[in-house]
Amino acid sequence: MRIVFASDFDGTVSLRDFYWIVIDKYLGDKYVELYHRWQRKEIKDVDFLNMVFNNINKDYETVLNDIYSIPIDMKAIEFMKWFVENVGDFYLVSAGCKYYIDILLEKYGVKDIVKVIANPGYYKDGSIYMVPDTTKEYYSEVFGVDKGKAVEIIKRESDFVFFAGDSRPDYYAAKVADYVFAKYQLADILRQEGIRFFEFKDFGDIMEETRRLIPLIKEGRFKEVYYEKNIGV
Numbered sequence: 288m289r290i291v292f293a294s295d296f297d298g299t300v301s302l303r304d305f306y307w308i309v310i311d312k313y314l315g316d317k318y319v320e321l322y323h324r325w326q327r328k329e330i331k332d333v334d335f336l337n338m339v340f341n342n343i344n345k346d347y348e349t350v351l352n353d354i355y356s357i358p359i360d361m362k363a364i365e366f367m368k369w370f371v372e373n374v375g376d377f378y379l380v381s382a383g384c385k386y387y388i389d390i391l392l393e394k395y396g397v398k399d400i401v402k403v404i405a406n407p408g409y410y411k412d413g414s415i416y417m418v419p420d421t422t423k424e425y426y427s428e429v430f431g432v433d434k435g436k437a438v439e440i441i442k443r444e445s446d447f448v449f450f451a452g453d454s455r456p457d458y459y460a461a462k463v464a465d466y467v468f469a470k471y472q473l474a475d476i477l478r479q480e481g482i483r484f485f486e487f488k489d490f491g492d493i494m495e496e497t498r499r500l501i502p503l504i505k506e507g508r509f510k511e512v513y514y515e516k517n518i519g520v
């Protein structure tokens with residue numbers, strides 16, 4: 288039986304979106320205004336992120352150290368190791384940039400065990416450039432990576448998919464997954480929509496709940512325990 292875990296990266300595994308770190312450190316109020324325009328959907332996700340990442344203008348070492356400084360939920364790293372070793376594949380599904388995600392996974396020693404679906408990118412002349420792969424089935428003009436589509440593709444080859452996320456773009460992935468962990472904006476949206484989820488504060492909660500559910504899933508009792516209550520996952 289193929290049980291897989293898919294998770295958002297920024298704000299879910301990391302504790303702060305990388306774009307906020309860059310805005311706070313280097314870019315200031317004008318970009319906070321851009322953030323609000325993006326939230327009002329006046330700017331596409333990909334374009335907003337590139338406006339931020341393309342304007343870092345710092346030498347390579349500084350940018351690398353800024354990436355290293357992104358705070359991480361260390362329990363998420365523990366969880367990845369445990370899940371891959373004991374259960375199945377762990378995917379990071381991100382509409383952010385694979386460039387800094389890979390650097391962090393390498394730093395925490397999990398780069399080789401985790402599968403990453405994110406927008407490719409590179410460092411050049413002081414900044415990071417995110418270049419969505421238009422050839423992928425999950426390509427989206429707005430997000431680069433359509434997380435809902437990506438999780439749908441993962442689900443095709445799996446019997447059960449967990450998903451964890453924290454914000455609005457995770458909503459589509461949450462709708463596709465068999466079991467959802469949510470916090471912050473995503474939790475609020477799912478609550479409004481009446482979609483069942485487990486509210487988590489960190490991956491310690493996720494570890495506990497996943498360990499509890501896996502035997503039920505393997506014994507084929509998950510549906511009996513969860514669906515019969517008529518709460519719409």
Ligand SMILES: [Mg+2]
Nearest residue numbers: 295297298453
């Ligand atoms: Mg996020």
